[in-house]
Amino acid sequence: MSVLPASVATARTPPPGTYYDPALDADVIKLLPAEWRVSSDPIALATVLGSCVAACLYDPSACVGGMNHFMLPDAAPGDGSARYGAHAMELLINGLLKHGAMRSRLQAKVFGGGNVLPGMTLDPIGTRNGNFVLNYLTAERIPIVAQDLFGVQPRKVCFFVRTGRTLVKRLPAAGEIARVERAYRSQLAQKPVAGSVELF
Numbered sequence: 001m002s003v004l005p006a007s008v009a010t011a012r013t014p015p016p017g018t019y020y021d022p023a024l025d026a027d028v029i030k031l032l033p034a035e036w037r038v039s040s041d042p043i044a045l046a047t048v049l050g051s052c053v054a055a056c057l058y059d060p061s062a063c064v065g066g067m068n069h070f071m072l073p074d075a076a077p078g079d080g081s082a083r084y085g086a087h088a089m090e091l092l093i094n095g096l097l098k099h100g101a102m103r104s105r106l107q108a109k110v111f112g113g114g115n116v117l118p119g120m121t122l123d124p125i126g127t128r129n130g131n132f133v134l135n136y137l138t139a140e141r142i143p144i145v146a147q148d149l150f151g152v153q154p155r156k157v158c159f160f161v162r163t164g165r166t167l168v169k170r171l172p173a174a175g176e177i178a179r180v181e182r183a184y185r186s187q188l189a190q191k192p193v194a195g196s197v198e199l200f
Contacts, residue, residue, distance in 0.1 A: 034069065037066055053069075054069050057093065066096055067157075070085045106142045109144070109164070111147070115152055155171060
């Protein structure tokens with residue numbers, strides 16, 4: 001009777017919520033608007049962006065990285081939802097530090113901020129989101145090593161958390177993404193933020 005080596009006998013179990021993407025040859029977790037994720041597992045994080053922005057931060061020495069997907073640059077006072085850039089960035093950075101990253105080693109790649117919503121020519125949300133993330137990272141002294149911001153096309157982004165490798169695909173049709181973004185914004189406006197507290 002032969003015994004399998006431990007490395008063969010115990011296959012790695014992917015984290016919950018992953019699916020295998022044969023084109024990437026990787027386990028992938030898809031992020032929706034107002035979500036964020038940090039991991040040191042050998043996975044990719046993927047999202048589709050229109051006017052929203054995704055910040056991908058990683059520590060190349062600790063092999064840990066994460067991504068957020070925010071919809072608007074700033075929130076009303078007291079609204080701590082990850083749909084807003086300021087809170088989404090804090091959640092992402094703090095999550096990385098809890099996973100062993102060092103703030104001084106963090107590097108950023110930022111994507112999205114497309115002006116895909118028709119009729120928004122004055123102060124478009126995509127431009128505001130893109131400018132927010134650039135200003136935020138500059139103020140926090142986190143170097144931006146890659147970016148694909150602004151323009152009018154939506155993007156699909158895949159970020160490999162352990163290496164920082166990123167794949168970006170520009171998508172041809174913005175109509176469906178713009179419709180989904182509008183519907184999601186409307187849905188979020190209708191319901192209160194989960195976990196909100198009243199201060200007295």
